[in-house]
Every structure is written in structure tokens, then in C-alpha cells.
Amino acid sequence: ALRPNDLEAYWMPFTANRAFKQSPRILASAKNMHYFTPDGRAILDGTAGLWCANAGHSRAPIVAAIQAQAAELDFAPPFQFGHPKAFALASRVAALAPADLDHVFFTNSGSEAVDTALKIALAYHNIRGQGARQRLIGRERGYHGVGFGGTAVGGMVANRKVFGNLLAGVDHLPSTYNRAEQAFTKGEPEWGAHLADELEKIVGLHDSSTIAAVIVEPMAGSTGVLPPPKGYLERLRAICDKHGILLIFDEVICGFGRLGHAFAAERYGVVPDMITFAKGVTSGAVPMGGVIVRKPIYDAFMKGPDHAVELFHGYTYSGHPLACAAGLATLDLYVEEDLFARAAKLEPVWADAVHSLKGLPNVLDIRNVGLTAAIDLAGKPDAPGKRGFEAMDHAFHAFDLLVRIAGDSLVLTPPLIVSEAQIGEIVEKTGKAIRAAA
Numbered sequence: 048a049l050r051p052n053d054l055e056a057y058w059m060p061f062t063a064n065r066a067f068k069q070s071p072r073i074l075a076s077a078k079n080m081h082y083f084t085p086d087g088r089a090i091l092d093g094t095a096g097l098w099c100a101n102a103g104h105s106r107a108p109i110v111a112a113i114q115a116q117a118a119e120l121d122f123a124p125p126f127q128f129g130h131p132k133a134f135a136l137a138s139r140v141a142a143l144a145p146a147d148l149d150h151v152f153f154t155n156s157g158s159e160a161v162d163t164a165l166k167i168a169l170a171y172h173n174i175r176g177q178g179a180r181q182r183l184i185g186r187e188r189g190y191h192g193v194g195f196g197g198t199a200v201g202g203m204v205a206n207r208k209v210f211g212n213l214l215a216g217v218d219h220l221p222s223t224y225n226r227a228e229q230a231f232t233k234g235e236p237e238w239g240a241h242l243a244d245e246l247e248k249i250v251g252l253h254d255s256s257t258i259a260a261v262i263v264e265p266m267a268g269s270t271g272v273l274p275p276p277k278g279y280l281e282r283l284r285a286i287c288d289k290h291g292i293l294l295i296f297d298e299v300i301c302g303f304g305r306l307g308h309a310f311a312a313e314r315y316g317v318v319p320d321m322i323t324f325a326k327g328v329t330s331g332a333v334p335m336g337g338v339i340v341r342k343p344i345y346d347a348f349m350k351g352p353d354h355a356v357e358l359f360h361g362y363t364y365s366g367h368p369l370a371c372a373a374g375l376a377t378l379d380l381y382v383e384e385d386l387f388a389r390a391a392k393l394e395p396v397w398a399d400a401v402h403s404l405k406g407l408p409n410v411l412d413i414r415n416v417g418l419t420a421a422i423d424l425a426g427k428p429d430a431p432g433k434r435g436f437e438a439m440d441h442a443f444h445a446f447d448l449l450v451r452i453a454g455d456s457l458v459l460t461p462p463l464i465v466s467e468a469q470i471g472e473i474v475e476k477t478g479k480a481i482r483a484a485a
């Protein structure tokens with residue numbers, strides 16, 4: 048039995064929680080741009096929860112939609128019945144996606160969305176009689192969740208190496224960010240295309256007809272805000288087209304306005320074959336994710352040629368009524384408050400603000416795109432925690448600011464409702480915390 052004060056017993060082993068033993072951190076509530084602790088502290092949310100609360104926290108229309116839905120229809124068995132809000136949300140999400148990506152599979156998380164997309168890719172080639180294309184390609188410093196597929200294609204070596212070969216064959220493109228190389232190639236316009244040519248090298252190692260899909264985050268988010276160099280995504284698209292390889296954009300972070308557009312595919316002008324989404328679709332209020340695909344891919348996966356193949360794929364909670372209600376209310380808020388365009392408009396203000404931190408102790412590099420920023424810091428081997436990042440975590444907590452400390456980077460991704468004054472406050476507190484932990 049759980050003892051009332053034995054919170055450690057069910058505390059998860061994440062960064063901030065490692066500090067839990069010294070100073071318990073509990074949240075009581077959230078509203079708009081803030082979290083509140085039981086003792087009344089207001090913590091400014093510089094991370095949109097975990098890249099998800101793009102419309103801010105506990106917004107009244109989303110809360111009302113969830114409450115009304117819970118009272119009206121709590122659960123709809125997805126293999127016998129549809130319900131209107133699932134269709135409505137699927138068509139609203141698809142309408143935000145580029146070109147002919149117009150069919151949606153719902154999942155409950157980003158990890159499930161990624162595993163679903165990878166399964167679709169493997170099945171697609173097989174069903175079309177193109178042989179067993181079983182190889183998948185991810186990218187170093189990419190993050191695609193913690194499912195089997197996402198772990199295997201993920202680019203955080205430590206996250207995958209203990210599991211051995213999870214899939215039949217996986218290769219990783221090099222990361223688009225390498226500090227020394229970037230400094231060397233700054234200003235070289237073709238750098239992005241050259242880097243994407245690494246895909247040709249991987250294709251050259253294997254028969255191209257064995258490769259099912261390439262999955263990348265258009266902008267690698269949780270591993271430190273790594274925007275694609277110019278020409279990179281275009282070249283990936285071209286190489287995939289040449290070899291009949293599917294291109295998947297994992298937009299779990301990039302989607303729903305984070306980069307000033309509904310999806311990063313629109314920002315960068317490159318149309319993938321599938322888009323995975325989660326997080327911002329419900330502003331974090333109810334777990335939900337999904338995959339947006341083209342009709343031929345949908346048909347192949349669901350029906351097979353001439354309906355000859357019967358595949359089963361779906362979750363008990365696919366298109367859950369509460370998630371769909373929350374999603375529709377969230378998308379309404381994005382439209383009513385024009386939050387995607389707002390993020391685009393704030394981008395230069397945000398950029399100026401975060402780059403003002405240049406020159407502070409231990410700051411090595413600052414990157415930004417849309418309403419995201421990462422500040423690379425030199426670790427301090429003599430300080431507590433992993434190279435001093437525990438001290439940094441404590442400093443941020445002391446200044447009542449939520450940030451994400453990912454590896455050697457501080458990652459800042461406020462809700463899209465952030466005011467200019469709050470951007471100032473985030474940057475001021477970040478500066479204070481960096482100085483305090485120096």
C-alpha cells in the first residue's frame with residue numbers, strides 16, 4: 048500500500064524529479080501562462096507544459112468542452128461506432144495539413160503516432176507488391192518517443208543502445224547540427240543539400256528497394272532546437288522520391304503553431320507523405336496524437352489492393368470523445384485568437400529577447416525558430432547533478448520559471464499566448480538563473 052507521504056514511490060525518474068528528494072515539487076493548478084503550487088507560488092511556464100499547452104493552460108472553452116463531452120458521451124467503441132466529433136476533428140486537422148494529406152489516424156500520444164506511421168510505411172510497400180521494404184531511416188539527435196519504433200529510429204544513442212536491434216534494419220542520418228561543422232560552413236548556401244546527400248550514401252549501402260521510410264523532425268525540438276539548414280528538407284524529399292521511399296515528418300513538437308504555421312511542412316515548403324502530431328492538438332488538456340496521410344497510403348494500409356488484405360490497427364482510445372472535444376475547442380481557440388500568426392509575429396521579438404542572453408557565463412550558443420529557443424551551456428563538472436545541470440534546475444525553480452533542461456541545452460518554448468512583457472520576464476529570469484548557477 049502507498050504511504051501518504053511516500054511520493055517518491057510513484058515519482059518518475061526525469062530531470063526535474065531527480066531534484067525531488069531535496070525539494071518536493073507538486074503542482075496544485077494551472078491557468079493560462081502559469082502553474083501554481085499548493086503554497087501559492089506562481090511559476091511562469093516557459094515550456095508550454097512539455098511543448099504541448101500551445102493555447103495556454105486550463106482555458107475555459109477547452110475545459111467546458113471536456114466537461115460537456117464527459118456528460119454526453121464518455122467513450123465510443125471505435126471498431127463499431129464513429130462519433131461526430133472524431134470526424135469533425137479529423138477533417139479540421141487534415142485541413143491544416145499541406146497538399147493532399149487528408150486522412151487521419153488517431154492515437155493517444157506522440158509515441159503511438161510515430162509507431163503507427165512506421166507500421167503504415169512498412170505495410171504500404173508490402174501491400175503494393177513492392178516487396179518487403181523493411182529498413183527505416185532516422186536521424187541522430189532526432190526524438191520520436193519511447194515506443195519500439197520511435198526508440199529504434201530515435202537519434203539519442205543512449206536511449207536506444209541498451210535495447211539492441213528493435214527493428215529489422217535502421218540507419219541514422221547525421222544530425223543537422225554540429226557546432227564545429229556549422230561554424231565552418233556558415234554562409235555556405237548548399238550546406239543543407241550536402242548534408243541531405245548523406246541519405247544517398249545510406250541508400251548506396253543497401254538496395255534502395257529495401258528502404259521503407261525516412262523519419263525526421265523538420266526542426267529537431269527536444270534535443271536542442273535544431274532548425275533544418277536551407278535546402279535540407281527539399282533534398283531529402285527529392286532523394287526519397289527518386290527511390291520510392293516514404294518521407295515522414297514528425298511534427299509532434301513543430302505542429303499547431305509552434306513555428307508560426309499549422310505545420311512546419313508549410314513553413315519550409317516541403318510536403319511529406321505522412322505527418323505525425325500530438326501535444327498541441329489538445330493544448331495538452333487530454334492525451335491525443337495521430338498521423339495524417341495521403342489517401343493512397345490510407346487505402347493501402349486500411350484495405351490493401353482490392354480489399355484483399357485485412358489489416359488491424361487501432362487503439363481502444365483512438366479518437367476518444369474527450370480528446371476530440373478538447374481538440375475541436377483547442378483548434379477553435381487557435382483560430383479565434385489567431386495564435387499561429389501570433390507566434391509568427393512574435394518570432395522577431397522572441398529572437399531579440401533570447402539572443403540578449405549572449406555573453407552570460409557558460410553560454411555557448413543560442414538558437415531560435417518560431418516560439419522556440421535553445422541555449423547551449425558549458426557543463427560544470429564540479430557542481431551537483433549531471434555536469435552541474437541539477438544546480439541549474441534548482442536556480443530556475445528558485446526564480447519560479449519552468450524551462451526544460453535537455454542534455455546541455457536549456458529549451459524555452461512558451462505557450463503561444465505569451466505576451467511581450469512575459470517574454471521579457473522569461474528572458475530576465477533565465478538570465479538570473481544562468482548567473483546564479485554559474
Ligand code: PMP
Pocket residue numbers: 156157158159161190191192193264268269297298299300325326336
Ligand atoms: N516525437 C517528437 C518529435 C516528440 O517531441 C515527442 C515527445 N516529446 C514524441 C514524438 C513522443 O510523444 P509522447 O511523449 O506524447 O509519446
